[in-house]
Amino acid sequence: MTRSVYVLGAGAHPWGKWPDKPQLQLAHEAMNLALADASLAWPEIQGLVAASSRFEGGMGWGLHANEVVQSVAEQGIPCINVGGACAAGAVAFQTAYALIASGQHDVVAVLGAERMPKGFIPRPPGSPDDISDSDYLRWVAMGATNPAYWAIEANRRKFDFGTSDETLARAAVMMRKNASGNRLARFRAATSIEEVLASPMVADPLHLLEICPVSDGAAAVILGTEEYTRKTGRKPVEVAGCAIATGEFGDPARRIPTVSTNVLPNVSHTSEVVNAVNSACEMAGIGPEDVDVLEMADNTVWHLLSWPELFGFYEPGQGDWMLDNGKLEIGGQISVNPSGGFLSFGEATTAQAVLQICELTWQLRGEAEGHQVPDATIGMSAVLGLGANGGSVILKT
Amino acid sequence: MMAQQHASTPIVEGLFEIVAGTPKLIGSQCHACNTIYFPQALSCRNPKCRDKSVEQTFLPHGGTLYSYTVQRYQPPPLFRMDHWSPYALGLVDLGDGLQVMGMLTGIKLDEIAIGMTLKLVVEPLYSDAEIGEKLTYKFAPAERAGAA
Numbered sequence A: 001m002t003r004s005v006y007v008l009g010a011g012a013h014p015w016g017k018w019p020d021k022p023q024l025q026l027a028h029e030a031m032n033l034a035l036a037d038a039s040l041a042w043p044e045i046q047g048l049v050a051a052s053s054r055f056e057g058g059m060g061w062g063l064h065a066n067e068v069v070q071s072v073a074e075q076g077i078p079c080i081n082v083g084g085a086c087a088a089g090a091v092a093f094q095t096a097y098a099l100i101a102s103g104q105h106d107v108v109a110v111l112g113a114e115r116m117p118k119g120f121i122p123r124p125p126g127s128p129d130d131i132s133d134s135d136y137l138r139w140v141a142m143g144a145t146n147p148a149y150w151a152i153e154a155n156r157r158k159f160d161f162g163t164s165d166e167t168l169a170r171a172a173v174m175m176r177k178n179a180s181g182n183r184l185a186r187f188r189a190a191t192s193i194e195e196v197l198a199s200p201m202v203a204d205p206l207h208l209l210e211i212c213p214v215s216d217g218a219a220a221v222i223l224g225t226e227e228y229t230r231k232t233g234r235k236p237v238e239v240a241g242c243a244i245a246t247g248e249f250g251d252p253a254r255r256i257p258t259v260s261t262n263v264l265p266n267v268s269h270t271s272e273v274v275n276a277v278n279s280a281c282e283m284a285g286i287g288p289e290d291v292d293v294l295e296m297a298d299n300t301v302w303h304l305l306s307w308p309e310l311f312g313f314y315e316p317g318q319g320d321w322m323l324d325n326g327k328l329e330i331g332g333q334i335s336v337n338p339s340g341g342f343l344s345f346g347e348a349t350t351a352q353a354v355l356q357i358c359e360l361t362w363q364l365r366g367e368a369e370g371h372q373v374p375d376a377t378i379g380m381s382a383v384l385g386l387g388a389n390g391g392s393v394i395l396k397t
Numbered sequence B: 001m002m003a004q005q006h007a008s009t010p011i012v013e014g015l016f017e018i019v020a021g022t023p024k025l026i027g028s029q030c031h032a033c034n035t036i037y038f039p040q041a042l043s044c045r046n047p048k049c050r051d052k053s054v055e056q057t058f059l060p061h062g063g064t065l066y067s068y069t070v071q072r073y074q075p076p077p078l079f080r081m082d083h084w085s086p087y088a089l090g091l092v093d094l095g096d097g098l099q100v101m102g103m104l105t106g107i108k109l110d111e112i113a114i115g116m117t118l119k120l121v122v123e124p125l126y127s128d129a130e131i132g133e134k135l136t137y138k139f140a141p142a143e144r145a146g147a148a
């Protein structure tokens, strides 16, 4: 049996740096907001799926769901902890969706809560210092930082399509403009092309304001059956499609932290995300042209230009014209990251994909105060994580 | 001169070798489907390949620049380099569908151009009184590769 699944509630702690709040507290606050939004309380929750982090919480074993349940409601429910790095929230969502669609449970919560370490992310303990560990290799042999990988993509785009530095900067300006109306975003001050281009160059052609920093944040979503969504008395938000995928051999994307790429013709760039998006569209029975709102992982301005092209929203290279002509702004042809995106939030890795789904829920309900996309009825998320993890969720109302 | 008693060694064992004065990257090639990997791989990764067994091979020592960037900030301490200053990182197409990342050398940062022909070279990255001189592979404009 497959049952329809609905978003009953969504909640998120504002993104920022919260040195006085442990990860567990951020998790509690996001869960409480999502429960209140769904007019539910812990006794109704039949399962919790949490995105596992390697930075804080989870008893050191990524047991984030167990830790939350033990601290607030020891009611014997299944606790599932899922990995997926920056896409873990999408993997968690997919898992919770399946628990309900299969008929096994009626109400399941999805949680991602993260406090990011200061400075560069250290290698995990026990990693081997030899050629078998590409994360070791990329540091010692050439010092390749994450922005360097994205910058290599951006420079190639400039070569292929003539993308200008001004257009790249305009993407950052648009994210800040969108974030100015979103109280959950960390960076809400308006910026300008001049200010973006005057910010320090990190890795040519990407400037500091064109790359997302890291943040602390937490988000939660409660999923449930049609019967439960009726009880809320709200406009139902249905999960029309959701999928996770991993990368394909021959994908030309410069995958962090590898130092080489095997490129084959006819394999999508960023295939883990493209394949997840395609599967989610197929499940929902829609095409990219039907999507009103796209919430996507904008680790840099390059992502904002390239990803919608990779998903088939428009032709490769057309992103520059779309952006320059305001077609991607709130209420444009397709509203890209009305939330303000990773560039305005900073990335709280495992929480990010859950936040995307919260944002889509609010957009479809018409509750995205200050950054509402008019008449949004179909929203899509897209996220990428280390290990070539991709995820996409499509909601409709 | 402190490093004199130590040999110059690769930054990571098994990454490259100097064969008759010519630096060569060490990779793996699949017996069945001929796919080439860098660095050496445990197994072929081609999903259509049923054999999967690989053997060590040397990679072509030249290629064309597919794209690049200039790192303006010093990477975290795992990376060591004497006399740090911003440097270029390139993605070099070695042919047969293999693209390899590496530092660029022997060219001014504002003269780097996508499509240029590059040769593999080996240069010291840093030297240390305890462990001697550490070498890494880089790519240089083809016409002056002999200088390495």
Ligand SMILES: [Zn+2]
Residues within 6 Å of the ligand: B030, B031, B032, B033, B034, B035, B044, B045, B046, B049, B050, B051, B052
């Ligand atoms: Zn093979």
